[in-house]
Amino acid sequence: MHKKPKKYSVFSLIKNSLTYHENWQPAWRSPEPKKEYDAIIVGGGGHGLTTAYYLAKNHGITNIAIIEKGWIGGGNTGRNTTIIRSNYLWDQSAALYDHALKLWEGMSQELNYNVMFSQRGVMNVAHTLHDVRELKRRWHANRLNNIDCEWLNTHQVKKFCPIINTSPNIRYPVLGATLQRRAGTARHDAVAWGYARGADAMGVDIIQNCEVTDIKISNGNVTGIETTKGSINTKKLGIVTAGHSSVMAKMAGMRLPLESRPLQALVSEPVKPIIDTVVMSNTIHAYVSQSDKGELVIGAGTDGYTSYTQRGGFNIVEDTIAAVVELFPLFSRMKMLRHWGGIVDICPDASPIVSKTHINGLYFNCGWGTGGFKATPGSGWVFAHTIANDEPHIINAPFTINRFSSGELVDEHGAAAVAH
Amino acid sequence: MFLINCPYCGERDQAEFSCGGEAHITRPKNPPELTDDQWADYLFMRKNIKGIQFERWNHSNGCRRWFNVVRNTSTDEIIKVYNIGESPPNINGNNPSTPSGEPIIGSGNISTTFEKK
């Protein structure tokens, strides 16, 4: 057994500064895989890490491995624009995302790790009469579900975010917005690292640079996996591989209702604080916030075809930038520093799948598509429950694979505002 | 971002085209006899392949005609364009060496070679 991780505090910071920060203990171990585990989680993104963390914490299952083909948080977890909100239209989604939002509120304390969760508010802007009606409908639906939401008219939008262009003469004028004040952003890497440290402390083995290459099934039961570090046995296998979910499903002889597509984001050169909230627009497809380092964080749209290349079309970026510059003319001379893509797994109803399968011991947590970062803690919480009890938690019961047979889709396209 | 060789207009930017998804999904012959699971399978379940994928494209901002494309989705390389109604061609070559088609640490952009016909 390894030493229990030392608590981070102002004292540990001072103490380590005396030795030039060269003696910090690693935040988690890097063990070799054992021959067998009680449960294996494939995918060391935020959702996989929280699944292992809550399996250990809430269900006492600690003989677990997380198998990650690259490095933890190197997938969409480390590539997203970190918008966190819960103002979804349907009751099922509201319950799912608000449960997650409540976990965000206590996360830094619980993990003893600063995830820089910042409830700076998220504003969803309306530009057409249709937008106004859609967003007002969502505002009312949110209030019925006890989710904080306000309606701002154009004047109030300008007051809340003074740099936004509210001229009535632009192609898509600002006609109003919804505002969720509890919503905001967090530091994506810190979320992965904090949960990894927390899971590791409870005995979870985090195995990086190890790719799962096959799933072993006999008589309808999962028996283990093949990996680039050899075969490992387990009776419970949770797949949390986002854009690569269909690749994993194929190993089990299954197909999923998913399409994997590139989604892009970009950040600008750092500037002084200029925008202290998150602004999103569905119609012109743009969303912007500013990181604590001062960079503008801008999200673009998905490409219209399947691709696993982790880079998208330049025309998509061009459209986004055009929209951002119309809403914020003062950004027109900003230089963009970095630009990247992630592969997102999109479901036909834009809702996730957190579900058992027809194979005993095989569970899938996928389909979060363009908007799963906000659900990171809640997704792991309900998926851990599903794996531990072989039954869904009441919150993820509507998000089974079977909904595509029964027709009970949770259609959050458009209703959920812009992608993310 | 890539170029597509429209069989009717020639090589154009991908932005001129719309992807119609997986090709060769046949509409069930006797719809009333299908179970819910069979409907789900036809309507929603997709291969979503990493590697060689057969798919339909439409030149929506051009001649507006449909055709089929064989594309390596791990590199976006187009291997073959063929007509609607034709059966899928045989493609020989190295599929991505691991299921993810990526080096152990990498971006997914390794180029694999396939025979172009």
Ligand SMILES: Cc1cc2nc3c(=O)[nH]c(=O)nc-3n(C[C@H](O)[C@H](O)[C@H](O)COP(=O)(O)OP(=O)(O)OC[C@H]3O[C@@H](n4cnc5c(N)ncnc54)[C@H](O)[C@@H]3O)c2cc1C
């Ligand atoms: C550009 C962009 C912007 C986004 N913006 C937002 C936003 O503002 N708000 C929001 O809520 N969401 C956003 N999202 C979506 C969000 O990032 C994802 O829904 C979420 O991070 C998914 O987390 P995950 O843990 O499921 O997946 P990932 O973090 O992608 O983790 C999956 C892991 O599985 C691993 N893996 C895959 N195959 C194998 C294998 N065979 N063996 C072992 N490991 C494997 C991968 O390496 C990866 O690390 C955005 C996404 C992108 C790409």
Ligand SMILES: [Zn+2]
């Ligand atoms: Zn054409």
